[in-house]
């Protein structure tokens with residue numbers, strides 16, 4: 579993670595203050611914090627709760643309800659495999675098995691070298707070209723296991739066995 583993405587209470591408060599007067603502010607605030615820092619830090623929860631007049635449990639409840647929100651920093655790259663129906667019909671399940679085996683991690687985990695975080699996603703708007711994968715801001719279609727391996731090589735991660 580670069581220093582520019584390290585969070586501080588002041589930076590969290592600034593994101594909250596920019597949005598807290600809008601109706602239903604909690605979700606936009608969580609999105610803004612994750613967009614800026616890559617995740618929603620545990621330390622942000624009491625600040626959000628106090629600013630919005632909600633309990634910490636309520637804020638936690640929303641964070642854990644939505645798969646989208648991370649509570650730990652992601653790796654250098656985020657790889658998301660589409661699990662929605664159209665992609666499943668053309669092989670997404672076997673692709674996700676392959677992705678987990680290739681990276682040696684489950685969803686919502688990061689490779690030991692901190693290069694890749696693997697996540698599930700539900701439709702990337704690329705349904706006609708599944709199985710679809712998003713790598714950071716890039717959406718890729720018709721991703722075969724071989725193409726996935728090439729992608730991982732391109733991203734620079736090492737297979738788990740060589741990590742020592």
Ligand code: FES
Pocket residue numbers: 660661662663664665666700701702703704705706708710
């Ligand atoms: S179902 Fe996978 S991109 Fe829409």
